[in-house]
Amino acid sequence: MTTYIIRRLLLVPLLLFGVTVLIFLMLQVLSPVERSALYVKDIPKNDNAIAGIIKQYGLDKPIYEQYWRWLVGHTVNGQRKGGILFGDFGYSRTASQPVVNLISTRFPNTLDLTIWAVAPVLLVGIWLGVQAAVHQNGFIDQAARIFSIIGTSFPTFVFGLLMLMLFYVNLRWFPPGRLSDWASQAVYLNSFHHYTRLLTFDALLNGRLDIFWDALRHMLMPILTLSYISWATFVRVTRSSMLETLRMEYVTTARAKGLREHDVIFKHAQPNAMIPVMTLAGFQVVGLLGGVVITETVFNYPGIGQAAANAAAQLDVITVLGFALFNGFILIVSNLVIDVLYAVVDPRVRLS
Amino acid sequence: MTTNIPSGDNTLIRETIAIREIGRLERFLGPENYRIVTGLVKTPASIMGFILIGLFVIIALAAPLIAPPVTPNDPYKIPRDGFSSEPRPMMSAWERKPPPLPFWWKTITGTDKWVHILGTSQGQYDVFYGIIWGTRTAFRTGLIVTIATFLIGTIIGSISAYYGGAVDNTIMRVVDIFMTLPFLLAALILAAVLTPRIGKSLYPAVIALITFGWMGYARIIRGDILSIKERDYIMAARVIGVKDSSILFRHIIPNAIFPTLVLASLAIGDVVLSFAALSFLGIGTEVGYADWGQVLSFARNWITSLNTYWYIVVWPGITLVLFVMGWNLVGDALRDVLDPRMRGKT
Numbered sequence: 001m002t003t004y005i006i007r008r009l010l011l012v013p014l015l016l017f018g019v020t021v022l023i024f025l026m027l028q029v030l031s032p033v034e035r036s037a038l039y040v041k042d043i044p045k046n047d048n049a050i051a052g053i054i055k056q057y058g059l060d061k062p063i064y065e066q067y068w069r070w071l072v073g074h075t076v077n078g079q080r081k082g083g084i085l086f087g088d089f090g091y092s093r094t095a096s097q098p099v100v101n102l103i104s105t106r107f108p109n110t111l112d113l114t115i116w117a118v119a120p121v122l123l124v125g126i127w128l129g130v131q132a133a134v135h136q137n138g139f140i141d142q143a144a145r146i147f148s149i150i151g152t153s154f155p156t157f158v159f160g161l162l163m164l165m166l167f168y169v170n171l172r173w174f175p176p177g178r179l180s181d182w183a184s185q186a187v188y189l190n191s192f193h194h195y196t197r198l199l200t201f202d203a204l205l206n207g208r209l210d211i212f213w214d215a216l217r218h219m220l221m222p223i224l225t226l227s228y229i230s231w232a233t234f235v236r237v238t239r240s241s242m243l244e245t246l247r248m249e250y251v252t253t254a255r256a257k258g259l260r261e262h263d264v265i266f267k268h269a270q271p272n273a274m275i276p277v278m279t280l281a282g283f284q285v286v287g288l289l290g291g292v293v294i295t296e297t298v299f300n301y302p303g304i305g306q307a308a309a310n311a312a313a314q315l316d317v318i319t320v321l322g323f324a325l326f327n328g329f330i331l332i333v334s335n336l337v338i339d340v341l342y343a344v345v346d347p348r349v350r351l352s
Numbered sequence: 353m354t355t356n357i358p359s360g361d362n363t364l365i366r367e368t369i370a371i372r373e374i375g376r377l378e379r380f381l382g383p384e385n386y387r388i389v390t391g392l393v394k395t396p397a398s399i400m401g402f403i404l405i406g407l408f409v410i411i412a413l414a415a416p417l418i419a420p421p422v423t424p425n426d427p428y429k430i431p432r433d434g435f436s437s438e439p440r441p442m443m444s445a446w447e448r449k450p451p452p453l454p455f456w457w458k459t460i461t462g463t464d465k466w467v468h469i470l471g472t473s474q475g476q477y478d479v480f481y482g483i484i485w486g487t488r489t490a491f492r493t494g495l496i497v498t499i500a501t502f503l504i505g506t507i508i509g510s511i512s513a514y515y516g517g518a519v520d521n522t523i524m525r526v527v528d529i530f531m532t533l534p535f536l537l538a539a540l541i542l543a544a545v546l547t548p549r550i551g552k553s554l555y556p557a558v559i560a561l562i563t564f565g566w567m568g569y570a571r572i573i574r575g576d577i578l579s580i581k582e583r584d585y586i587m588a589a590r591v592i593g594v595k596d597s598s599i600l601f602r603h604i605i606p607n608a609i610f611p612t613l614v615l616a617s618l619a620i621g622d623v624v625l626s627f628a629a630l631s632f633l634g635i636g637t638e639v640g641y642a643d644w645g646q647v648l649s650f651a652r653n654w655i656t657s658l659n660t661y662w663y664i665v666v667w668p669g670i671t672l673v674l675f676v677m678g679w680n681l682v683g684d685a686l687r688d689v690l691d692p693r694m695r696g697k698t
Contacts, residue, residue, distance in 0.1 A: 014525065015528065015529060015532060018525070018526070018528070018529030018532070019529060019532050019533070022529060022530070022533075026541065026542060026545050027545075029545045029546065029549055030545070149397075149677075149680070149681070149684070150677075152680055153673055153676045153677035153680050154673055154676075155625050155628065155629065155672055155673070155676060156629070157628075157629060157632050157645075157648065158648065158665075158669040158672055158673060161648070161651060161655070161658075161665045161669065162665065162666075162669060164655050164658065165655075165658040165659070165662060165665060165666075168655070169655070169656065169657070169658045169659045170658075170659050176655075286534050287534065289534050289537065290534025290535060290536040290537045291534075291536075293536060293537055293540060293633070294536070294629055294632070294633070297633060298652075308537065308540070309540070309633045309634075311544075312540050312541065312543070312544035312633065312634075312635055313544075313633060313634035313635060315544055315547055315548055316544075317544055317545050317548075320540070320541050320544050320545075321541060321545075323537075323541075324533060324537065324538070324541050327533060327534065327537060328532055328533055331532050331533070331534075332532060335532075
C-alpha cells in the first residue's frame with residue numbers, strides 16, 4: 001500500500017512539469033510584448049519602454065530560462081513579480097485584475113455548483129443503477145435506457161438553451177443568475193458570515209434557510225444541465241457492472257448458503273460492482289471542470305468557466321492560460337486522490 | 353476459390369458439421385472484422401442511426417440545390433436580409449436581394465417568392481441557409497479532425513507498442529499529460545491562443561481539436577498491437593523467419609487497425625459537437641459563417657424573449673441533436689460489438 005502511494009506520488013512532479021511545459025508552449029505563440037502581461041499590469045505604448053520591459057523580464061532570453069522565470073518569477077527592486085509556483089498568473093486584461101484574484105472570487109461559485117451537481121448523482125444515480133440491474137428490464141431499467149440514449153445526444157448548450165426557454169421564459173419557474181436582489185443584499189451584510197465562501201453552505205451555517213433556498217433555486221437549471229449526462233452514464237455503468245457481478249460464482253455461493261437477498265445484493269455484490277463506477281467518478285471530475293465552461297456561459301453563472309469562456313472569446317490569452325494552470329493543478333491533485341482511493345477499495349490495484 | 357470450400361454435395365460432411373458459406377466480404381475482411389461490420393447493421397437502433405447519417409450526407413452533398421448561395425464563390429457566408437438585430441419569424445419574405453430560388457420551392461408551394469423558411473436570427477442571418485450549409489461545415493471539420501487525429505494517434509501508438517520499453521513509457525506519460533486538462537477547456541485555450549495568429553477561420557478550432565484529440569487512438573491501437581503481438585500466427589511468422597518490419601506492417605497493423613478505424617469514423621459526431629461548442633462560445637469562425645454552433649450562438653442575446661423567437665434555438669438545436677444522435681446510435685451498436693466478452697460470437 002505504502003509503496004503504491006509513494007510510486008503514485010512520484011508521478012505528481014512529472015505531471016506538474018508536463019502540464020506547465022504544455023501551457024508554457026502555448027504561451028510561446030504570443031509575442032514577447034503580449035507575454036509581458038504576465039509580469040506588468042499596464043503594457044506601455046512607446047517602443048523604448050516596451051524594449052525595456054522585455055529586457056527586464058528576460059522575454060528575449062533562451063526558452064528554458066524564460067520557462068524557469070515563468071515558474072519562480074523575478075525579483076525586481078526586492079519584490080517578486082510573476083512566478084506561477086507562487087500563485088502569480090499575471091494580469092487579466094479583460095477583468096482588470098490579477099488572474100489569481102479573478103479565480104479566487106469565481107472558484108467558490110463553481111465549486112458550489114459542482115458539489116450540487118455531483119452529490120445527487122453519486123447518491124441516487126448509483127442506487128438507480130443497482131435497482132435497474134436487480135430488476136432487469138423493469139421500469140427503472142427501461143427508463144434509464146431511453147433517457148441515456150436521448151440524454152447523451154443532447155449537446156450541453158442545446159440542452160441549456162432549451163431549459164432556459166422552457167423553465168425561465170415560458171414557465172417562469174427558475175430564474176438564472178446567482179441570487180435574487182433581496183438575498184444578494186442580505187449576503188453583503190456584516191451579519192452574514194462567509195465561513196466556506198460556498199453560498200449554499202454559508203447560508204445553511206448562518207441558519208438562513210430562505211437564502212439557501214433562493215441560491216438553490218437559481219442553481220437548479222445549471223445543476224441539471226451540468227449533470228444530466230452524468231446521470232445517464234452513472235446509471236448505465238452501475239447497471240452493467242452490477243449485472244456482471246451478480247452472475248459471479250461467489251454471489252451464487254452467498255445465495256446458496258441462505259443469505260437474505262438484500263444482504264447478497266448490498267453487502268456482497270455491490271462493493272465489488274462499485275470499482276468501475278469509481279473510475280467513472282474520476283473521469284466525471286475532469287469532465288465537469290470542462291463542462292462548467294459551457295453550462296456557466298449559457299446560464300450566465302459567475303464561476304470560473306464563464307470567466308474562462310469570456311476571456312477566450314475576447315482573446316485574452318493570459319487569463320485563459322491562468323485558468324488552464326489552475327485547472328491543471330486541481331486535476332493533478334484530484335486524480336491523485338482518486339487513484340489512492342482506488343487502491344484502498346481494490347486490493348488488486350495495490351498488490352500489482 | 354470456391355473449390356477450397358468443402359463441397360455442400362458431400363452428404364457425409366454436411367451431416368456431421370454445419371458448413372457456413374463464406375462470402376466475399378467476409379473473406380476480404382477476415383472473420384473478426386466481418387463480425388464487427390455485420391454487428392453494426394443488426395439492431396434497429398443502429399440502422400436508424402445510419403439512416404440519420406445518410407440523410408445528413410445527402411443534405412451536405414445537395415446543399416447548393418437545397419439552398420442556392422447568393423455568392424457561389426463564397427457559399428459558406430450566410431446571406432443577410434438587412435442588418436437589424438431583432439430576429440424575424442418563419443416564412444417571412446426576403447426584403448433585400450434574395451438568393452436564387454431553389455428548384456423544389458415552386459413545385460411544392462407553387463409560388464416563386466423565396467422566404468425565410470425558418471426565420472432569421474440576430475443580424476438577419478437566414479437560419480435555414482445556416483443549417484443546410486452548416487451540414488457541410490460539420491462534415492468538413494469532422495472529417496479533417498478525425499482523419500488527422502486517427503493518423504497521429506495510430507502512428508504514435510504503433511511506435512509506442514512496437515519499440516516498447518523506455519520509448520513506450522515516455523510516450524504514454526506524454527499521453528497522460530495531454531489528457532490531464534479537460535478536452536474542451538484545452539481546445540478552447542489553444543484555439544484562443546491561435547486565433548490572433550491565423551485569424552478567425554475554421555483552422556484555430558480544427559488545430560486545437562486535433563492537438564488534444566489523438567491520445568485515445570494512440571492508447572487503443574497500442575493495446576491492440578500489444579495483444580496481437582502475442583498471437584500464435586505472429587509466432588508462426590517469426591518461426592518461419594519473416595522480417596520484423598514486414599511482421600509489423602503486413603501482419604500486425606492490418607489486424608490491429610480495424611477496430612480503431614471504425615471507432616474513429618464514429619467519432620465524427622463528437623468532433624462536430626466539440627467544434628459547435630467552441631463556436632458557440634465565440635471561438636472559431638468569423639461572424640456569419642455557416643456553422644451550427646454559431647447559428648445557435650446568435651440566440652445568446654435573446655434568451656429572455658425566447659418565447660417569441662423560439663425558432664432561432666429550436667431548429668439549429670434539433671439539427672445538432674439529430675446529427676449527434678445518428679452517430680451515437682451506431683456508436684452504441686459498435687460498443688456492443690467491440691466488447692471483448694462478445695468476441696468469437698456471431
